[in-house]
Amino acid sequence: MLYLIGLGLSGVDDITIKSYEIIKDCDKIYMDIYTSILIGTDKKTLELYYEKPINYLNRELLEESDDLIKEALSLKICLLIIGDPLSATTHSEIILRCIDNNVKYKVLHNSSIITAVGDCGLQIYKFGEIVSIVAWDEFCKPASFYDKIIANMKRGLHTLCLLDIKIQEKSIENIIKNRPIYEPPYFLTINKAIYQLLEISKSKLKEDPDNALINLSTKGFGLARMGNDNQKIVSGKMEELLNFQFGLPLHSLVIVGELHDVEQKFYEYFSMLNYI
């Protein structure tokens, strides 16, 4: 039996009582440490809390996951996942492998950024497709997320932009040499995400001006460390959010569509002016 358990957004005690009791009763615990980071706790604290050792799964181990599936044929195995278990494709693929191998599985849900975004006062019903903004580097400047945001804006819908996280990535040299050396974690900031959006918009101005809809006056919300006691929500125009210091990761960005009355009040409440 494989239990995919969501840990929620912060600390050891954001887990549900139901999930905690399953962990106490299981034979072995694994934890995904590459799709997100858990704020407000660490491995040692979790192990003391569960009174059991935790086996960390990095990218390779998780994507192969053969041992996990084999063990779950005869043992009760827990796979701990930060946030909700089904917000990343990786975990759906593990479920498919359970189905193919006749391993029973159960998903224990929890909150994620997709629920926590509600704290900014925008209605969950007024969001369109979620997008992931990929961090640019010197070689690669992807822009496919931009058109999805514009499609949402044209329908008056808000867009939750999840910002790139790189945990346990290898450099090209280390991939080629097959060395287990990982780059330091990287988290795309709200500021850099906005910079990228504005750059894409500039290039659209020439080739596709009808879709160059994001500019310095576009409204948004910057969200940092959602679900934690030190979470920060700041609303403002792109030009205001571009230089605001949001502090430690994780960051997310909301591009606003049309604001309804209640939403407008929240936009004003969280506006930059309250922070100056």
Added chain:
Amino acid sequence: MLYLIGLGLSGVDDITIKSYEIIKDCDKIYMDIYTSILIGTDKKTLELYYEKPINYLNRELLEESDDLIKEALSLKICLLIIGDPLSATTHSEIILRCIDNNVKYKVLHNSSIITAVGDCGLQIYKFGEIVSIVAWDEFCKPASFYDKIIANMKRGLHTLCLLDIKIQEKSIENIIKNRPIYEPPYFLTINKAIYQLLEISKSKLKEDPDNALINLSTKGFGLARMGNDNQKIVSGKMEELLNFQFGLPLHSLVIVGELHDVEQKFYEYFSMLNYI
């Protein structure tokens, strides 16, 4: 201080440990009983679990909520909400009232149908705008949800359709006479929701054929009692789901956009054929 606490999807133990400890420490507990139903438990069980009495808030009490706000000025008040606290507009409005009255508040998130829908294997990133399908009666046949589903389909996106719930509604006669008599609870079924969608599509065929995209061959998932041990997920074409018996509420419906490889495998896994 007002704590808005999500109870999750089923049973007493779907609450987070963090939220449970806040409840144990608070001065008074209210519970919203009109925006959803909690499956697998009841008031008495919850009161025994928390070792405290719970005050039920019906529609009128919740929408006014003056007492709640006044008490929260000096006491620690918990407002229990089924699922996640910010999935219904009502609770955002209570937060606005806290802000206006200088009452501190804190939101404790939990899973909701928006996270649990991931169980059907569709990617959260491939969903468009969420819609609410309103139940038709003899006087009123709203159809605005239909165009939103079509807009999602045209972008290849899936649509989560939340189905109408009527709890503590009054008949027109009882509203006029201001009598505290409520109609029995009503829950729109997957079957009736599909019937309504097909009826709207038929009328579109004449007046707006480009948008008559939902027909008997459209693919979908029927979801019943999500998050509970007896949850049921069935995939199939509308003609198959139209007559499938999903059992007790709550029901939700997913209209499928374009299926990716992993999603296609889940669609096949949950297909009607597995149940015949």
